[in-house]
Amino acid sequence: QESEITGTVTDNNNLPLPGVNVVIKNTSTGTQTDFDGNYSITAQQGDILVFSYVGLKTTEYTVSNNTTIDVVLEADSSELDEVVITALGIKREKKSLGYATQEVDGSAVSDVPTTNFANALSGKVAGLRINPSGTMGGSTNTVIRGNSSLTGNNQALYVIDGTPIDNSNNNTSTQMSGGGGYDYGNAATDINPEDIESINVLKGAAATALYGARASNGVIIIETKKGKKNTDIGVTISSTLMATSVNKKTLPIYQKEYGAGYGPYYDSDDGYFNLADIDGDGIPDKTTPFTEDASFGAAFDGQPIYQWNSIYPQLDTYQQATPWEAAENDPNTIWEGGTTAINSVALSGGTDKSTYRMSFTNFLQDGNLPNSEIKRNTLKFSGSHEFTDKLEVSSNISYTKTDGKGRYGTGYDSNNIMQQFRQWWQVNVDIEEQKQAYLATGENITWNPNGPSNLSPIYSDNPYWTFYENFETDTRNRYFGNVNLNYELNDIFSVLGRFTFDTYDELREERNNVGSAGVSGYSRYNNRTSEYNYDIILNVNKDLSDDLNLDGNLGWNLRRNGYSSILASTNGGLAIPGLYALTNTISPLEAPDEYDATKMLYGVYARASLGFLDTYYLEGTLRRDKSSTLPTDNNVFYYPSVSTSILLSNIVDTDWLSFAKLRANYAEVGNDTDPYRLVNTYNVSLPFNSSGNASNPSTLNNPDLKPERSKNYELGLEANFLNNRLGFDVSYYNNRTEDQITPVPTSDATGYSARILNAGTIENKGIEVLFRANPIKTKDFSWDLSVNWSRNRSEVVELTEGIENLELASLQGGVSINAAPGEAYGAIRGSDYVYNSEGRKIVGDNGYYLISDTNNEIIGNIQPDWIGGVQNSLSYKNISMSFLIDVQQGGDIFSLDTWYGFATGLYDRTVGTNELGNPIRNAVTGGTDSGGIILPGVTEGGAENTTRASFNTYANPYGYARDANKGHIYDASYVKLREVSLTYNFTEKALEKTFITNASISLIGRNLWIIHKNIPYSDPEAGLSSGNIQGYQSGAYPSFREIGASLRLNF
Template identity: 50%
Template sequence: MKTKFNGILTLFLALIVQISFAQDRTISGTVTDETGPLPGVSILKKGTTLGVETDFNGKYSIKAKTGDVLVFNFVGMKSVEKTVDTSIAINITMVSDNVLDEIVVTALGISRDKKSLGYSTQEVKGEALTTNKSGNFVNALSGKASGIQIRKNNNMGGSTNVVIRGNASLTGSNQALFVIDGVPISNANSNSTSQGNAVGGYYDYGNAASDINPEDIESINILKGAAASALYGSRAANGVIMITTKKGKDSQGIGVTINSGMTFGKIDKSTFANYQTKYGAGYGPYYSGPGSHWNIEDVTGDGNDDQVAVYTEDGSYGAAFDPSLLVYQWDSFDPESPNYRTATPWVNAKNGPITFYESPVTITNSISLDQSTEKGNYRINYTQFDQSGLMPNSSQKKHNFSMSGSLKMNDKFTATAYANYIKTSAKGRNSTGYGDNINSMFRQWWQTNVDLKQQKDSYFATGRNVTWNPKTSKAGSVPIFWDNPYWARYENYQSDSRDRFVGNVSLNYEINDWLNVTGRIATDTYNEIQEERRANGSVASAFGVSRGNVDSGYGRRNISNTETNYDLMFNLDKDLTEKINLKAIVGTNIRRNTFKSIYSSTAGGLSVPKLYSLQNSGGPLPLAIERDERIGVDGIYGSASFGYNDTFFIDATVRRDHSSTLPKDNSSFIYPSFAGSFVFSKLTNFDWLSFGKLRANYAEVGNSAPFDFLYDTYDVNIPPGTSSTSVDNTKKNPNLKPERTKSFEIGLDMKLLKNRLGFDIAYYKTNSVDQIVRVPVSTASGYLNKVLNAGEIENKGIELSLTGTPIKTDNFTWNTNVNWSKNKSKVLSLEDGITNLQLGSFQGGVTINATVGQPYGVIQGTDYTYLDGEKVVDAATGQYVKSTTSDKVIGDTNPDWLMGISNNFKYKNFSLSFLIDIQKGGSIFSLDQYYGLATGLYAETAYTNDLGNPVRNPLVFNQYDTDGAGIPSAGYVATSGGFINSGVNADGSVNTTRIRADRFGAFGYRRGLPNSAFVYDASYVKLREVAITYNFTKELLNNTFLTGGSISFTGSNLWIIHKNLPHADPESGLSAGNLQGYSVGSLPTTRDFGFNVKLQF
């Protein structure tokens, strides 16, 4: 990597030296249309890459010399060319053009006129990604384009799920391909399978695309369908996120831009637990003290019994709070506690779990230098990202250094290069999943009488694990279920770091004015270290390679990943006649991927406390888990596009890939695409129609097998050197063939009323066949699964994008955009004899599945039983009657539809923008509700019942209303607690049986409720972004060293306008991947407020 970096750095130095010699005089002016100044007009020196844009007042300045030709372009306006004479001022008035010449970046980084495309693409400008400084530009795409679903979670630096037009693969990756300046980069996720299955004690390390600096992004073009992305070969089935980076721009000398921003977070309380405040520790009236809610122990040592809160339990079904009642609690047992051997009032904690979280702060600073001349351009940027997290002792830092440049060596040769080095480090990511997760403790297993400030003071005063949940009341007792949360954060922490280099060098040779050839070498490589620690004295839990329960340990994972692409491409653009144009590409791509990882850990705990080293293992080191992958794909491709009279366009592409992960006889596969478009507005003369285009396409793309799916391999067992070996529990398949996705799309693109109103609507249908999957087999075979080609998924949907400018005057402009999409997926088939493929199994008894005839990713579990549409209740117990099997479809993780509504208002130099993000439908299972209701934490468990009494009052029935078995039949005293489940008995009569609610399990999973009771509608309406910006005026900057600048006040996730999931954010999840729709122990969402200052020199 060092050699590659040094070579590219040398090239950049040469570029800068060459570029800096060119000198011109400054030409300035104002660009207007019929309504006034035009901001954002592109001005280029013809035949060069030199260019600028007009500011908010339509003003510009550019360096040029006499004889140069300036080209003025703006979407919806006719292009204007002006030759520079002896004047230093050129003012332009642009007029509307019924034909839009909008240039977009397509596959392989090729720029195309958008009207010629026969497939759907959508562009997002870079400035839309940097308004709010989140550190992960992927999250900022939410709501800004149709057909793309962004699912983020609240973990610091956590993963984001990016799916375009639905899931196309049953068990493979469904993540979109990320491409920078035409070159694919890694978006790998190093999280373990267990982390994705919500097994506790694992961390979300994020996905690699988040390394990309949003300050470097000029624009993003989303290639949605197979026809748009087919030239990228076997990774194109999931769509492409095309990133175009910023280049050097013209300035009077070297242009300098400084950006500095800061954001502050505040918890949205609607996404955290709403605790009941009436009852404290315990599981119900099961103990020996008064009212059966207390332990009786001699805490003070005076030989007398003391009334003690039930410290060994992790629920809140205890005695009602009473400030006059003094009891001994967890802080009475430790000699270093201020309350040692002291009884304290029995009250709800003043400082509940929400006080545990800290206010996250993010600081982003960047500086860039750029220049552009006739000989080329360059841009250098450095960005520092520093974030303190929501959880105590959590932080993330990024250092991002990038360089890009282009040099016109002579009339024939042009060299370009891009280099990006990213140093990322993090500490204190939160553990995810069910066990060993502080957030699960707060949301599921907690005592409302525990004061977090006292827990904090105990840890920092003693440095010990003084927990609220000890095994005994003896001083120094170890925890029974849960650590002191501050001990967990400051002692049992993880850390990780990643060094990454992304770069490419290309050389373009113009053979003649219609044919050129480009050669390019690109690499993306990173090394990552992940370390996990568990301190002596912690709760014993699963850890390390063997996942044995230990109270201490150390684990380390080393990862290296490299992708290298070699490209040679001939590009033809020729007018065959006055009306017929041909664009063609012929090229080859050689891709090589290597991935190595090794994970090792201690076993049997740590010999020496706080010495985190593999050599400090309490027992023999287990064999490390290693993985070494090498994948090669060789591809050749071609495309041809014919245009007739700028009205009719026909495209065709073909690609052939040869993959090393497929068997020899099936390793090569070919897939074509065809597209056509008809700009019908060229043949009409309606004043109201500015532009109109019909388009249609059909495409096929392939997808090769994952690594290590062909041949059975054997593991050498412990101890090394013996002849004992074992085979993997999955039978591999040496006869695999590639997956194939077939896609059809038709669309209509129109601009109306002089481009003041526009829409783009598309209908698509994709079928993914010959899925490469693991399916279960009989254990009598010696295996659990086998690999084969089986199954078909169908996705079909509608996408709609609306753009409008309802108001535009000299001083005020209102622009609005609406993106709406609806995707419907369906599993059409699996292997013969198999109707369900389980994708994941979770705590709580639910599974995520691919079920024939159902959408991909349905939730299965137990459900209510029904009689004529009414839920059936057992008349004897008052509990609901559940289904006898857990294979009922009780939810669908896919949304019904998605919508984003953005508005931008500009008045003179002020602008206000906001984005509303909407999801309708989808399902999510909440393990927090499943357990948290059962333990009596939530306010829903301490309400006033239908008799007007606290629901937790004892259930008391009249003596004459008792049958011989002591089961209540009817009639309750006026003070009775309990509740009646709505529904009917087996005979159809209305249920009247009251059940008690004064003990653990009265609510939640122990109430006999089915899994479906904890599946919620995942709909939401969010005020996702707000920004107020002031752009400094030219008058304000006169007589200063500044050439431009702005100040912005921003907000993100400011308001969840509507949601149905209680106590959590419907977007909360585990990580990226195919397993969605499961919420457990998630962090609360924060409302983020910030400001940003931009200065240009």
């Protein structure tokens, strides 16, 4: 029987609540309370009314024969009782924590999936800076609160279900400093986003102190999805397909006016062409200067020229001249459409004693260049079982197999096609013709041969030869997981025994076929990495009185890390083309490089937390570590932390304040170092003339090392207002790391180029702000906004005495990345212009800028001013939409690409007209017909410069020959539309007659739009590799837009 039900909804302060949703359960019938909290709705006896309001507990009432139902909605204390996973897997009430953490839901990294899940955290966590390097499957730099180590590892530690995961980047040091090689990614890419339930980012030392030495860079704690008790078997299927395409805004813009050459240096009368008899008539013909990988040659005029395609007898165009004109297809047309497909299926469920979940995910990425792909299969099992009331055993085991092929070459190397496309290129070369030439012949028909009589490549290979002949392959088998035994001794004490393991084997094979520029060869690198942890933790939780709670742990940890690798290469080239085996070597093999190390660390730790009146919390931790990498008389180190939090909202009773917490902490963390840094050993190499051969290494080790130490304090305030519809979280931190163990460069006259020392202090301080709002919340429509902003200031406070600068990397182009006292970490040094007292550039008598005598000038810094992100989530009925804008302000990049490319004249900036209206590439004449440019600046005498600088050869004022490094420093700021997703959830009604319980379909996009950037021709995020060497682009790859759809089904 239907009747009109009415009533008033109030909060627990007896104030009426307007806008409360009142819905009859399992129907779409509903209403809202009016301004005075009144409502009326027609319902039947037995119907259930659901009252819901943001920030308050949703409450249900069953309609009986009363027609008046007044409701009091209690504050939703989920915020107060929220439990988060902290260091060592210890579950804590968030309110009791005296340090900053930020949780991210698993969906944040799986809704719009990426190859490397860390990339999906970009812009979502305050204080976390993510830098992908830009190649398919490449590594990602993950740094929390700035670099705290001068030369060591600064990457955040990943911990999955309590298992620390190795995230090393095993790229060669050559690769990381721009010398060429492949970016094989860092090992955290093996984490499967589909399995992630939640992520908690522990930022400061107080949060991570229990992890000991290794967690000084912050920890990203990941909990994976598990089965739930007492649920039937459930199946989840999800499928995502994404199409990727190149973002043209991150590619060079080529000039179309002048062809091959460095200037008028060649055989023909005008100096722009070489002469050789190509067509066989005995008369010399004009040919392109084949060896010249630049575009400072003759203006395109359509005259017939014998170009690269005329000198290969294998081609139809042999002995034929072609018109001198810009290529129809420039290198930007080489990019293909790529795809990423992720399919996963998961089974989960549980009985009253056990839970289980098993999942399989297949990831397949087809790159944007030919013959490139990454495949990854992940199998994961999680289970738990209560053997008795007191004993529970649980385990998580993952197996991942990753296969890569045709990863993109990086850095200054001929296997990086971007080296030719961005630095050394003839714009008369048609890339499509190069493709056809390779496909038709299967040979390295390059545009850049030695000459008509020697067709072998001089510098650059045909790019398609590179793709199909000189590709790498790699495979990695990884197992990680844990076994946990939890025994409840009584209500107060429990003991956890845990074994965790993470091991992987990796094989990398690199090839250079016979016929490539340089020496052909094959190399294989095998490496095995392992980590085992044995933990025993005693947990205590006791209410000491009604108001006082004690919560604590006592733990013991043994960690063993193993690394071994072997690298073997053919010597002197391949004897048989296309056979990639170590036996196929021209000269006898050199001895392979071997490395073998084990590191052991033994730690004991204690933690105690006191909670008083559920309002005041005090926590202390103490850990003692003993490391095998330090001298035996100095290998034990202790470090404490203390933190406190006060729930202000329990003290101040106001309506508008839903929750407020003040927190403060101080922590110290010690750190050890890498193996083998105490005693020097010799480098033994192959005998010379049958005589044994050994030499001293270039770094002098140090038997007197002591542990590093970092001191960290942090203050924070967190508050929610208006029934939790508005909230913020602010932290200030200061982290000072002293006695850093680092190789310190030293005068080579000492016999060594570096010494390992306890040297240097670096300080990072910063502010993190997180702001949340729920501006609109109605029955059908809601809008959530989350903004994070962080600013880190690093300062290298001091280095050891006598050391005025610590060079982190010396890079091609004459620039270096440095730690210099008084500067932020990552100062870029190089040549600068010379300025007068007013700061204006001085131009020399010849019309070119004067350049500083040395390459020591500080011309930039890799650190951004601030980073931030804005996430908007909108939902209307069954449709939800979210988008993320990711921002970086500041930071500098040196571009080797324009450094060379402006000299070789391939960019649009190297053509055009001067203020007289003449092409700048015309000769400087002194008359009105003059080419060249007048550089803005003053003469040494102080007058405005009027001398015209010549612009008709590679030695023009913009390129490496005449410009300062400073001219190629760009601002790395960006604003990006990072992620967009639009999801439709099928209604229960639609699914009623199917076996499906939940279904959703989404349209998703990543990296769709670079809203703003200041660096031309490239993506400001592109770099070499993860690690400390950032702010440098050489043969940078463009960025890729990803657009796709995903489907999720539960049944």
